[in-house]
Amino acid sequence: MSGCALPAKKTNLKDDPMRFASITLIALVAGAVLGAYFPSTGPVLALGGTLFVGALKALVLPIIFCSVVASMARLGAQGKIGGLLSVSFMYFLGTMIAAVSIGLVLVNLVAPGSGGELAALAGDAPNITGPSSPLAFLEAQAKKLVQDPIQAWSRNNILAILVFALAFGLALGKSGKGDGVASGFEVASDALGRLVTLVLYATPVGVFCLAAKQVAQTGWEPILKLGSYVLVVAGGLALHGLIVLPLVIWLVTKRSPLSFFRAALKPLTVAFATASSAATLPVTMEAAEEELDVPPTVSRVVLPLGATVNMDGTALYEAVAALFIANLYGIHLDFGAQLIVAVTACLAAIGAAGIPSAGLVTMALVLTAVGLPLEGIGMILAVDRFLDMMRTSVNVLGDLGGTVVVNRFAPVGSEDAVGEGGDA
Structure with missing residues (x-):
């Protein structure tokens, strides 16, 4: 049986990730300029962005x-x-703790929002109801895990589908009679990968439409008003994504940061455009298997897990946002309270499940845990989409790094790659 990398045959689009990223960046800038100077075009072009992300x-x-x-x-x-999952979760937890720590250090050093001069802008609060406690949040997530698979599919419950697929696949392998069925799923995965390639040809157009729509809606003023907050979040994400993650990958695998970033160009571009690690997942799988030479048996377990529970950028963002809101209202959070922020930020990030701006909703858990007013979310709503694009890029970068780290510590070997034969 033939291999099932995503997709199996090379195309011009995939041969040059730098060209792909350059064209998409030009489209992004052009769309932003159009939205800024001709905001009436935003609603018209929104359909193109919606179709791209929806596909x-x-x-x-x-x-x-x-x-x-x-x-x-x-x-x-x-x-x-067993080894693959244990290494995956250790990597996810370690990088998420590092991300939250970076965010807390920076927000304490810069103290954005101190003095409360921006607090008046927090009046336009969205109608967001947070969980009554971290326990209530965990209970809600547990209910998602045990949903009927058909119901979970209809509700786009990625977490429930992932858990069911993990259990079903494991049972299939242990049965000793699942080789034919597994091969069928491999063929289906290959066919879906070819569909992904077709969708990717529309990336520059989709990005152009998304950028025009977003800038037409919000303009640049919110970013300027919340400059210190935006800079702290962006700086923390840059430190984690450009220094911490590449350093971990280099120490573990000796892979140069430049070669890793080149391999990550396409998924990073799509992640930035769509602000969804779930929507970027097919592209991330392709990069892991074809650019980083990670066996599909590793990438196709680690990456879906990562897109669901490994949210380094989101955890960092939620920790910074919580302390920013505390500063706005003149509320001092001591070390113990900030520790609670760190823990709940990780929990909330896991609950975000790769959906655009879901971190904004789950952040209610973080604020509730330390007694901060939910109205503060209204303060950061205007710049959330911009920061969402950045933190999603870091989330995806962390997932992609996870595949090479896991493959180093829990190698499967190319002979075990999905689609290369062998008995189940």
Whole structure:
């Protein structure tokens, strides 16, 4: 049976990630300029952006299910799944703690919002109701895990589909009779990968439309007014994404940061445009397998897990936002309170599940945990989309780095790659 990298054949679009990123960047700038000077075009072009993101999202659940079931069936039959999952979760937890720590250090040093001079702008608060406690939040997430698979699919419940695919694939592998079924899922995954390639040709157009729509809606004024807050979040994300993650990858795998970033160009571009790590997942899988030479049996388990629970950028953002809101209202958070912020920021980030701006909603958990007013969310709403694009890029970069780290510590080997034969 042939291999099932995403997709199997090379195309001009995939041959030159730098060219792809350059064209998309030009489209991004052009769309932003058009939206700024001709805001009436925003609603018209919004349809193009909606269609682009919708096309990617339509492929997410099928790819997660098919790829995870196939990979788990192979790994389960070989008895290698335990090491892979344990290394994955250790990496996810370690990088998320590092991200939150960076955010808290920077926000304490710069203290954006101190003096309360911007507090008056917090009046336009969205109608967001937070969970009554971290326990209530965990209960809500637990209910999502045990949803009926059909119901979960209809509600786009990525977490429930992922858990079901993990369990079903493992059971299939352990049955000793699942080779034919696993091969069928591999073929389906390959076909879906070809659809992803077709969608990617529309990336510059989709990015142009998304940028025009966003700038037409908000303009540049909110970013200027909240400059110190935006700079702290952006600086923290840059430190984590450009220094911490590449350093971890270099120390573990000896892969140069430049080669890693070149491999990550395409998923980073799509992540920045769509602000959704879930929508970027098919592109991230492609980069891991074809640019970083990660076996599909590793990438197709680690990446769906990462897109669901590994949210370094979101955790950093929520920690910074909580302290920024505290500063706005003149509320001092001591070390103990900031520790609670760190823990709940990680929990809330995990609950965000790769959906655009979901971190804005789950942030209510962080504020509630330390007694901060939910009205403060209205203060940062205007710049959330811009920061969402940045933090999603860091989320995706962390997921992609996870594949090479996990492959180093829990190698499966190219002979075990999905689609290369072998008994399940």
